[in-house]
Amino acid sequence: MSRSPDAPLATSLCGIPLRNPVLAASGTFAYGVEFEKLVDLNALGGFVVKGLSREPIAGNPPPRVYETDGGMINSIGLQNIGVRAFVAEKLPALAGLRTAVLANVFGYKTEDYVEVVRVLEDHAGLAAYELNVSCPNTAHGGIYFSSDPALLAEVVAAVKQVARRPVVVKLSPNVSAIEPLARAAESAGADALSLVNTFIALAIDARTRRPRIGAGFGGLSGPGIKPIALRLVCQAARSVRIPVIGLGGIATGTDAAEFLIAGASAVQVGTATFWDPRSPQRIARELADFLKREKVAKIGELINSLKW
Numbered sequence: 543m544s545r546s547p548d549a550p551l552a553t554s555l556c557g558i559p560l561r562n563p564v565l566a567a568s569g570t571f572a573y574g575v576e577f578e579k580l581v582d583l584n585a586l587g588g589f590v591v592k593g594l595s596r597e598p599i600a601g602n603p604p605p606r607v608y609e610t611d612g613g614m615i616n617s618i619g620l621q622n623i624g625v626r627a628f629v630a631e632k633l634p635a636l637a638g639l640r641t642a643v644l645a646n647v648f649g650y651k652t653e654d655y656v657e658v659v660r661v662l663e664d665h666a667g668l669a670a671y672e673l674n675v676s677c678p679n680t681a682h683g684g685i686y687f688s689s690d691p692a693l694l695a696e697v698v699a700a701v702k703q704v705a706r707r708p709v710v711v712k713l714s715p716n717v718s719a720i721e722p723l724a725r726a727a728e729s730a731g732a733d734a735l736s737l738v739n740t741f742i743a744l745a746i747d748a749r750t751r752r753p754r755i756g757a758g759f760g761g762l763s764g765p766g767i768k769p770i771a772l773r774l775v776c777q778a779a780r781s782v783r784i785p786v787i788g789l790g791g792i793a794t795g796t797d798a799a800e801f802l803i804a805g806a807s808a809v810q811v812g813t814a815t816f817w818d819p820r821s822p823q824r825i826a827r828e829l830a831d832f833l834k835r836e837k838v839a840k841i842g843e844l845i846n847s848l849k850w
């Protein structure tokens with residue numbers, strides 16, 4: 543039997559087989575189908591679609607992105623076509639793929655998350671859900687789901703009641719300690735964690751004295767956030783038993799290896815796809831080269847292998 547070139551990279555995540563551990567991150571890969579002509583979608587470890595809400599959202603006023611030293615700030619405003627249009631217009635094409643497609647889900651009340659997942663449950667073509675909990679809970683005075691262990695546990699437990707697919711909870715880095723949030727998600731039934739989402743940030747045009755981003759504040763991503771993301775992934779992975787997906791500034795195979803060493807079982811690539819749409823596939827190839835060079839037989843040997 544011939545071994546696929548991905549063999550040393552093959553892995554699984556909460557029961558989902560992945561040909562490699564490199565996925566494209568939510569919000570940077572549209573609904574996947576838009577990248578079809580540029581990227582061999584079946585060669586990816588997987589991808590996470592743009593965040594889906596109950597109703598369509600038009601998003602924030604421009605400018606929505608601003609390039610910084612070592613990254614970018616965005617405030618797209620969670621623009622999306624809404625879960626029902628996604629199911630009708632995008633999911634049929636995704637259902638035929640031989641790669642893991644994760645639906646990123648968000649809302650402003652627990653019921654919003656439950657409703658989006660309930661709609662998706664009736665349709666084939668998805669491997670798992672990823673909950674973006676970096677949203678203010680309007681039923682609780684705007685406290686972020688991602689910064690309050692009790693609110694986080696509530697939304698995760700409610701989604702778990704209706705989800706037959708695995709639920710990945712995507713944590714925010716904008717907290718003073720990640721461990722209580724990681725543990726709250728795990729105790730409420732999360733099958734895996736992913737982190738990090740973007741860092742709340744501000745860029746100013748000194749001449750006009752205005753924010754560079756139309757909505758004011760935005761989320762910082764890209765290579766500049768990698769060391770903080772690595773620290774958070776390491777702390778989260780040490781505080782739970784469920785698998786962790788690491789992301790934040792990954793642009794090379796060595797970056798991906800660093801996240802695995804810090805405790806991640808898989809990684810996602812976001813901002814790097816802005817300058818290289820094929821970066822998830824390239825990073826997987828570079829990770830395979832890294833394993834070969836370092837004489838590591840499979841990625842399992844790297845995971846959580848940090849020497850202090």
Ligand SMILES: Cc1cc2nc3c(=O)[nH]c(=O)nc-3n(C[C@H](O)[C@H](O)[C@H](O)COP(=O)(O)O)c2cc1C
Nearest residue numbers: 567568569593616674738739763764790791812813
């Ligand atoms: C333009 C843009 C849009 C994003 N949209 C979403 C989203 O809809 N849902 C989500 O969970 N994360 C979203 N993110 C966050 C990314 O998925 C990722 O967590 C973050 O950018 C850090 O990874 P990176 O440094 O590799 O980009 C978005 C990021 C960017 C840059």
